Amino acid sequence: MTEEDRKIRIRDVTDVLELIGGRWRGPILAYLCESPRRFSELKDTLEGITPRILIKELRYLEMNKMVYSEKSTISGNSVVYGLTEHGESIESVIVAIHAWAKEHRMKVFTDQ
């Protein structure tokens, strides 16, 4: 691997982790992998998140084309958030994270 390749790879990791990292972005994406959800569902399932943070992160993810939002056609003033086609592709990373966690969480997170 050339020095140049190495830097690109490191840059990639930096960028992706910026996109899905932080306290809530990964969890939001992981939850939305299952199906689109309303604001309040997100708020209730992502235990501990406040509306301010939630809307901020959703907007960030929208800006980065990972998430879309639309007013629910069913209920009056509810809004539904879901993964864009683009956002769905991140599931490959989420799956890898789940797999790793399942295999290793005991070893790392418990015996400290």
Added chain:
Amino acid sequence: MTEEDRKIRIRDVTDVLELIGGRWRGPILAYLCESPRRFSELKDTLEGITPRILIKELRYLEMNKMVYSEKSTISGNSVVYGLTEHGESIESVIVAIHAWAKEHRMKVFTDQ
């Protein structure tokens, strides 16, 4: 999926992203996937990192059993950092990140 399963999955994502997230932990692990490196190699390749941050993150990763350190047997006072067996397993996640980045970085990171 039960509500309980969902929360476990979300928790997993939270935990793993805490472990490999942040500004430098992912990049450090990605770089060490290739081979063990000396402190100064890490410092030079991870452009922009300062020694204080580097040692702090290395210690964090050591505490979490992802990284080991040992005094180089070759050169006098150099120290070598590498992935533990455990740390190596995270390569599966790094690989997924690389793959995703290669496929999607243009779409997400450029047209903003």
Added chain:
DNA sequence: CAGGATCCATATGGATACTG
């Protein structure tokens, strides 16, 4: 229900200089 407004604590990380 969806989201905005304010206020605030602290963690994160950067700059710089120094030491064994």
Added chain:
DNA sequence: CAGTATCCATATGGATCCTG
């Protein structure tokens, strides 16, 4: 070369209350 020591800016995120 491998770290330490200080100092400091700001981003991050939490708490609480409010509104269309």
